[in-house]
Amino acid sequence: MLCLLSFHTIEYCCSTSSDTSPWNYLDSYCGNITYNSGSTYRTNLNFLLDTLSSHASRTDNNGFYNFSTGDDASNKVYGVFLCRGDVNTDVCKECVADAHIRLLDECPNQTAAIVWYDECLLRFSDQTIFSKADLGENLTRCNPFDVPGPDWDKFKMVLINLLHNAADEAANHTLGKKFAVQEGNYSTDQKRLYTLTQCTPDLSPYDCKRCLTEAIMVVPACCSKKQGGRVIYPSCNLRYEVSVFYDTVSSASPNSPGGPPPNSTEGKGRSPPRAAFSIAVPLIGVAVVLFVMALVFLKRRLRKSYVAMAPETIAEILTAESLQYSLTEIQIATNNFSVDNKIGEGGFGRVYKGVLGNGQEVAVKRLSRSSVQGAEEFKNEIVVVAKLQHRNLVRLLGFCLEGEEKILIYEFVANKSLDYFLFDPENKRSLNWSRRYNIIGGIAKGLLYLHEDSRLRIVHRDLKISNILLDGNMSPKIADFGMAKICGVDQYEGNTNRIAGTV
Template identity: 45%
Template sequence: MSSCFTIFLSLSFSSFFFFVFVQNFSAEAAPTYLEHFCARISFFIPNSTYESNLNTVLSSLSSNATTSTNGFATATAGQDRPDQAHGLFLCRGDVSISTCSDCVATGKRDVLRLCGLQRVATIWYDECMLRYDNRSFFSSFETKPSFTTPNTTNVTDPTRFAQVLGQTMDNINRRAPNGGSGKKFAVEEANLTSLQKLYTLAQCTPDLTPFDCNRCLRDMISNFTQDKQGGRSFTLVCGVRFELFPFYNASAMAAPVPPPSRLPLPPAPETRPKRKSNKSTVITITTTISVGGFIIILFLTCWMLQRKGKRMHEVFKVKGDENELTTVESLQFDLATIQSATNDFSPENKLGEGGFGEVFQGKLPNGQQIAVKRLSQSSRQGDDEFKNEVLLVAKLQHKNLVRLLGFCLEGDEKLLAYEFVPNKSLDYFLFDPQKSDQLNWPLRYKIVYGIARGMLYLHEESRLRIIHRDLKCGNILLDSEMNPKISDFGMARIFGVDQTQASTNKIVGTFGYMSPEYAMHGRFSVKSDVYSFGILLLEIICGKKNGFYDQFDGGEYLARYAWNQWRDGTPLKVLDPAIMDSNSRDQVLRCLHICLLCIQEDPAIRPTMATVVLMLSSNSITPPSPRHPAFFVQSKARGLGIPMEGLGSDQSTSRIKLLSNNNLSLTELYPR
């Protein structure tokens, strides 16, 4: 009853509390990371004059962001040119000063962590951009580097869509260079159909001339693929975006309402006795009925909200999670919306089925394509998996991680709505003899690098340190451009800032990808994920699962076969025939070298994901020689091995043993 009373009070003052909540939530929400660029051409020495000047510039920009009315400021520090530091920030034209300030403060922290000692760096968020350089770049026309990220969903009427998009983009391209209030910013809506609108946005840094702004916007617009339902393209001095849903704050762009004119007051009426009439009686009765009806509606609403929210609180209400409820409530979908989007989970919309339920394709009312994960009601780990994915993925934003759009908890239904990724998962292509030919070596290398970048974000670059614990080919989704997106965070764990490893009594994961220390002793860390990445990389190189193969000499497992070929000086034997004609020999051997380093038995000598990314992107780094790795194999004797629980659905009854360097089985221990 107390919760009903709370809802009653909340609804009674809804107009006030709603706007306060929206403003506070917007101000407190973390900025959405898009991209960063570190020019690897010049570095500064720690504690040098340039570092001091750079800190001065960043502090000045952060301070200016708290008062800037046009969301833009520049700063310069230092007298001598080699040590001068120059910087600027640009906030999206519709965001509030507090949101702008928070974004710049976050950018100041993140860019220094991401770019280290490099003198030239830029970081982009959905809400702002922060940039610094050791040369003066103000008012310069620069279109490189540039980034374009299209929506993965095609439009239904390409001709009509291209016509409306072209006209709307032309309009904002003309308006933005001459935008008012010190901003070169414009937004516009256009009707595609009677039920669907197109929303567009364009912005330049205010220091550009109108001519250069117009030229930059034209260049960015030309990058778009006009058969997609949305996309954005941005560079150092301008950016454009279009979607089929409102992604900007339209009210912030509305013209202020003029104050009412001061008209003379009418003369006071004559004072005279008033007669009672039936009018007051009618008003009293009408008011009483209205108030009574309003109270009934409030209590009915309370009852419905309690019934609807009961399941959500059952799942999320654990010690310390009350603050998390505020965050996740904003992502909640109605069951009716999901049912309508998926045609009531029709078989025709089913995309696949995993260890914890089915996945369906759907379309929201705004036209956005989604993938709905429907957790199985019989799953013993369903609630934990569900809660883990919502609380973790909602806080993670990276182009190589699948994006969570929302969730639904009603009755027995547990639903997760993700961005729709059209090309299924990596194993769909990699392990199919016909489809694997589509994955040439340059494409596989692109996928490997994207996975490594996503894992680096989880381990070091996000606000949380995340251990995935189930990295495998089946959890790598591929978008329309075959960019990889890491998915399925149901088994992931958060680490503290200073935490390096943890232990568990319940081993979860997938056979063949688990590190020795995790499978044998229940110890996991970032190095456990590195081991899984090494196995995944090996499978991409070989085009085979890390399982037992009779065609290998004497029959052996893929990882052992790869090591034996490396040791014997014939590493190219392990290559997938599908990439023999398109591979770069040196690059493939380097990747195989990195793979063997990742699957070392001792976690301490495995590289971090930061080192892996560096070795993948730079040939100047010479990897150390790998030692004999550890291998897990499936025991054929029922009396040997460790019974594993919570493994992938295809390996739920597997037993494993650890082989030493001389192929002797070691003592098998239950996890501590």
């Protein structure tokens, strides 16, 4: 049974073929550069593939092995195999052996190639591929059946949470497999959703999480509203379904749903107190080591995630009275920042219309990497606006601070900004005197609140008509607090050492 696949969205459509392999072959990728069949590179490649195949039968490698051979750059070849974390050694060995044959058949003289099976992958290249998160060629596949409409919103949120939890667990896997499964209910009648994530064990926790996060971001584009799907990169992969597709016994861990209770003694007698003590002491030592390792990892992760921000800036953002969203949630809400969803653009970046999982419409302000609004202004806008509540100020719902992404999520304001009406010959006709008067009054009330009545005394410093948004009733809302200055409650004048705002 051979499934029809591509490097884009792939549905479960299969047709009978002459392929008699017992393994679920998915697809292969062949590089563009070729070598001569009688060259040293081919000799080294044959040796490499034989070596990988022989190591697949070993029980001490956790279903993963990498190897390289060759004397110089012109003939050196690198290879790796990875078996799914829940398959046993016999399945791993047979899958890699089958992949060995297919790889040479599919890519007879290419210097780089990958073959994907459900149970394993096999790969080689003339460039080093070890300990690197490869986000190049990928394979996506989706279940042809849709999630029933009433269940979709809940399904989507549960899926995101399960995938991110599984990605965190895989990245921090202490047994070396970097493999995790998670499951949970997505409907009131206890319908279950099953997820699986895996990285090549040579990746660092940070690179594993980064690779899986990229894979999670692909899900909305390839498998929206589908009951199952998978995204496979050379260095990591994920899959989800509404039915179990992995070995629940092999996959179970004390930290994952379905795993045995950590203190279970079923089928065992009680140990004497002395034995219990002798076991407990080394376990405490292990726990201390793992705790220290976790602290180091978290420290490194924060330093890499918020690369441009000082610790005090991060602390202020994370304690702001607003909700932190994941990048995946924002991508789903905006259809992966689709051009069709773009509603504005400025020096800071672009603004997109989005719809959250609960159906709420939002405006998503995505700062570009070259944005004039830097880390300090981003922090300022979160900390300031999160503390403000007034009908004439735009309401900040949350933010996303992930990797190099800096994103603000606001309430959606239907009628864009005031300049859209004032400078458009057609639109300005709708601004009769009564509406203009109400807009002026609303702006004044918003400023009065900022200057006098809020729990902070705030000077906006960049008030202009493009920063005045109009809701469905044409009521004004002051926006864009990146340049705002917080003053003392009793402070009525101050000094500045630079010009702020729009020139």
